[in-house]
Amino acid sequence: MDPAAVGRLLSFSLYEGLAFGFVTIGVYLTFRVLAFPDLTVDGSFALGGAVAAVLIVNGVNPFLATLVALGAGLCAGLATSLLNTKLKIPALLASILVMVGLYSINLRVMMGRPNLPLLREVTIFSLASQLLGLETSIAYKLVVTGLLAVIVFFILNWFLRTEIGLALRATGDNEQMVRGAGVDTDKTTILGVSVANGLVAFSGGVVAQGQGFSDVGMGIGMIIMGLASVIIGEALFRPKGVARLLLAALGGTFVYRLVISVALRMGMRATDLKLITAVIVIIAMAIPYLQKRIRREWMPPAPRW
Amino acid sequence: MSENKSLLKLRKITKVFSKGTVDQVTALDKIDLNVTSGDYIAVIGSNGAGKTTLLNVIAGVYPPENGGKIIVNDKEVSRLSEYRRAEFVGRVYQDPHVGTAAKMTIEENMAMALLRGQPRGLRVATNKQRRELFRVALAPLGLGLENRLNALVGTLSGGQRQALALVMATLSKPAILLLDEHIATLDPRTAQIVLDLTDMIVTREKMTTIMVTHNMELALRYGNRLIMMHKGRIVVDMNQAQRADLTIHDLIVAFERASGEEFVDDNVLLRPGNVVGISDL
Numbered sequence: 019m020d021p022a023a024v025g026r027l028l029s030f031s032l033y034e035g036l037a038f039g040f041v042t043i044g045v046y047l048t049f050r051v052l053a054f055p056d057l058t059v060d061g062s063f064a065l066g067g068a069v070a071a072v073l074i075v076n077g078v079n080p081f082l083a084t085l086v087a088l089g090a091g092l093c094a095g096l097a098t099s100l101l102n103t104k105l106k107i108p109a110l111l112a113s114i115l116v117m118v119g120l121y122s123i124n125l126r127v128m129m130g131r132p133n134l135p136l137l138r139e140v141t142i143f144s145l146a147s148q149l150l151g152l153e154t155s156i157a158y159k160l161v162v163t164g165l166l167a168v169i170v171f172f173i174l175n176w177f178l179r180t181e182i183g184l185a186l187r188a189t190g191d192n193e194q195m196v197r198g199a200g201v202d203t204d205k206t207t208i209l210g211v212s213v214a215n216g217l218v219a220f221s222g223g224v225v226a227q228g229q230g231f232s233d234v235g236m237g238i239g240m241i242i243m244g245l246a247s248v249i250i251g252e253a254l255f256r257p258k259g260v261a262r263l264l265l266a267a268l269g270g271t272f273v274y275r276l277v278i279s280v281a282l283r284m285g286m287r288a289t290d291l292k293l294i295t296a297v298i299v300i301i302a303m304a305i306p307y308l309q310k311r312i313r314r315e316w317m318p319p320a321p322r323w
Numbered sequence: 324m325s326e327n328k329s330l331l332k333l334r335k336i337t338k339v340f341s342k343g344t345v346d347q348v349t350a351l352d353k354i355d356l357n358v359t360s361g362d363y364i365a366v367i368g369s370n371g372a373g374k375t376t377l378l379n380v381i382a383g384v385y386p387p388e389n390g391g392k393i394i395v396n397d398k399e400v401s402r403l404s405e406y407r408r409a410e411f412v413g414r415v416y417q418d419p420h421v422g423t424a425a426k427m428t429i430e431e432n433m434a435m436a437l438l439r440g441q442p443r444g445l446r447v448a449t450n451k452q453r454r455e456l457f458r459v460a461l462a463p464l465g466l467g468l469e470n471r472l473n474a475l476v477g478t479l480s481g482g483q484r485q486a487l488a489l490v491m492a493t494l495s496k497p498a499i500l501l502l503d504e505h506i507a508t509l510d511p512r513t514a515q516i517v518l519d520l521t522d523m524i525v526t527r528e529k530m531t532t533i534m535v536t537h538n539m540e541l542a543l544r545y546g547n548r549l550i551m552m553h554k555g556r557i558v559v560d561m562n563q564a565q566r567a568d569l570t571i572h573d574l575i576v577a578f579e580r581a582s583g584e585e586f587v588d589d590n591v592l593l594r595p596g597n598v599v600g601i602s603d604l
Contacts, residue, residue: 181434181443184427188435191424198382198422198492200409200440258475 029156031279035272036163037228038243040170040221042251042267044214045244051178052210053190054102057113057241061120062094062215064237066222068127071134071232080142084223091219094120095212102211103204124234132234141227159228166224170217171264178260186210218244239292246295247271249302330531331358331381331499334392338376338385338555350376352555353391358499358533363525365542366535367574368552374535377552378501381533383408395498410440413492415485415505422488425477429468429487432476433457436491460490464520482513486520493524500525502534518545539571553582 041063048056066087073083094116101112128134142162143155152158177183188196189206196203218240226232251270257263278295282288310317338351350373358364366374380387383405387393393401395411416422423432434448437456454472461469464486468479476484485505493500502521506514522545525532536542542549549566551559551574558581561569569577 176447177445179447179449180445181438181448182445184431184434184448185443188424188427188431191426192421194416194421195424196435197406198409198414199435199438200406201435201443202404202406 026156027279027283028276029160031276032272033156033159033163033228034275034279035268036160036167037224038221038247038275039167039268039271040217040224041240041244042247042271043170043174043264044217044221045241046248046251046263046267047210047214047217049245050248051187051190052207052214054099054207054211055110055113056095056098056211056214057110058094058098058116058120058211058215059113059218059241059244060237060239061117061124062091062218062237063222063225063240064124064232064234065090065094065120065127066219067226067232067236068124068134068222068234069219070223071136071226072127072129074136074139074141074227075134080140080145080227084142084220084227087223088216088220091222092212092216094219095215096208098215099208099211103207121234128232128234134232135230136227136232137230142224143227163224163228167268170220171261171268174264175261182206182209239295242292242295242299243274246299246302247274249299250274253302328359329357329394330360330362330396332356332392332394333381334394335387335389336377336380336391336393337388338373338380339388349555351380354555354557356550356557358531360531361529362548363530363532363546364534364548364550365546366533366550366552367537367539367542371554372552373555374552375503376555378414378503378533378535381499382412382414382501409497411498412501413439413495413497413499414501415488415492415503417504417507419481419484419488419508422491423476423484426475428473428475429461429479430454430457430472432487432491433460433472433494436494439495439497441495460494461487463523464490480513482509482517485509485513485517489517489520489524493528493530496528496530498531500530500532502532504535504537507537521545539574543569543571543574551578551581553578553584558582 041059045056045059048054069090070080070083070087073086074080078086098109098113098116101107101115102109105112107115125132143159146152146158146162147155150158150161152161178187185196185199185201186206186209188199189201189203189210193203196206222237226236247270248267249270250273251257251266251268254273255262255266255269257266278291281294282291286294307317333354333356336351336354336356337349340346340348340350348371350371352373354373354377366377368374379385381393383400383403387401391401392399400408414422424435427435430449430453434453434457437453438448457472458469466483466486468483468487476487479487489505505521506517509517518541521534524530532546534546543566547563549559549561550557559574559577
């Protein structure tokens with residue numbers, strides 16, 4: 019393979035690692051920080067894409083449209099977390115309910131159309147290319163997503179170390195201790211799940227503009243991609259502390275995207291991608307159990323929820 | 324003891340589990356209790372006597388039933404949920420894992436405890452000034468935790484975690500400290516360390532404390548008031564003078580007289596070091 023092709027492959031994977039990295043950070047927040055298995059992600063990713071696309075088609079500033087997409091994701095996470103904390107529906111089921119409901123909502127948002135093209139519309143990327151005068155699409159894509167990633171990184175790295183952020187992190191670690199310290203764990207759960215889905219929808223808005231269309235099915239399997247990226251990031255970077263955890267999420271997404279891109283180049287069918295991702299996650303989750311089995315250690319039965 | 328000087332008042336506190344089923348258990352049966360500021364109460368009783376349920380009701384884990392009232396500093400708190408009551412209730416649990424967060428550092432755990440009952444904002448939770456405060460609070464433990472503020476709590480031993488949990492429960496100086504068999508799962512040496520620390524902190528801060536224990540010897544040695552529970556009721560309540568020269572045997576006699584039942588608790592009888600033999604009964 020010639021060096022130019024390798025460069026293209028790396029820079030494209032880097033762009034994807036950043037654009038989808040917000041999903042991974044969101045999944046990391048729910049699954050790892052809050053210990054809240056949230057499957058809303060598939061719906062809220064497509065919701066972000068739908069909201070951003072529809073606003074852009076109607077002439078709204080693309081940066082504003084992407085922010086509104088983030089807000090829509092916050093609302094989706096709010097719905098899931100309220101079902102869980104106030105109506106006591108188990109997290110997994112609550113999030114599936116919202117995810118399924120979002121499918122209909124996303125179609126309505128896109129005015130009943132399953133696909134909304136954004137070619138020839140003003141997107142955050144076309145704005146950047148005009149502003150920076152960069153020719154190749156990958157260069158300004160990297161600049162824009164890199165900038166967004168830096169902003170998100172600094173905000174979250176600060177927020178998760180604040181008094182509220184600390185309570186949020188402790189909620190997933192030891193809910194009883196958090197209540198004992200005088201914090202309403204319903205509120206921290208609602209806040210965390212909402213922020214996570216806001217990030218996911220934000221990613222959906224960015225990705226839709228990057229690929230030039232929004233599709234009602236673009237969120238399918240996004241939760242598994244996020245989980246795979248979280249697992250890869252943890253395995254490769256063994257992160258400690260908030261800042262490194264966030265970087266591991268982005269790094270994990272980059273590696274995941276790179277592996278997928280290489281596999282595609284080597285002739286893997288694009289339609290097999292989701293199966294392979296699912297298998298990666300299955301293997302990663304089974305390894306700790308199998309290791310213990312070999313060592314004949316005791317393992318608790320798997321939780322049903 | 325005049326009633327209006329009471330820090331904590333319990334009025335007709337009842338708690339029934341599995342109501343309306345064959346497993347129905349009355350864990351607390353119309354309990355009345357006045358706790359005066361500065362009381363250091365040891366609560367004993369056999370399994371199922373209602374000791375832990377009593378702490379849970381005070382902490383707000385479940386609301387009292389049938390119009391029972393909980394009053395703290397002349398303010399009724401019966402309807403306040405657990406996290407709202409944390410402002411004036413600190414608690415150490417039997418299991419060291421319950422009181423501390425494993426995946427967070429010592430200083431992050433301490434910061435959570437420092438803000439008990441206070442509004443939390445968007446300031447970074449740990450800073451130089453707070454770290455100094457944490458060091459001062461941790462140093463008397465003699466465990467070196469003050470030099471390991473950035474260590475993950477999951478890397479500490481059970482005894483270290485329980486000592487940390489104790490410091491965390493008392494850091495914001497809550498009006499009431501609840502200790503729920505907090506040394507029961509520790510090995511004897513660590514248990515003694517945590518017990519001494521408890522005594523030191525409670526005495527130094529003159530903290531109003533309710534300590535639930537299984538161990539009669541402990542109940543006689545620590546605290547300034549002794550309560551014995553049986554089947555959801557308080558059957559013995561002694562002040563410092565009354566329990567001064569008491570032996571475990573006297574306690575058992577007191578129990579049998581009050582409850583009208585023979586005392587049976589293998590935990591007490593078989594524990595080495597207790598001078599009670601079967602013949603004593």
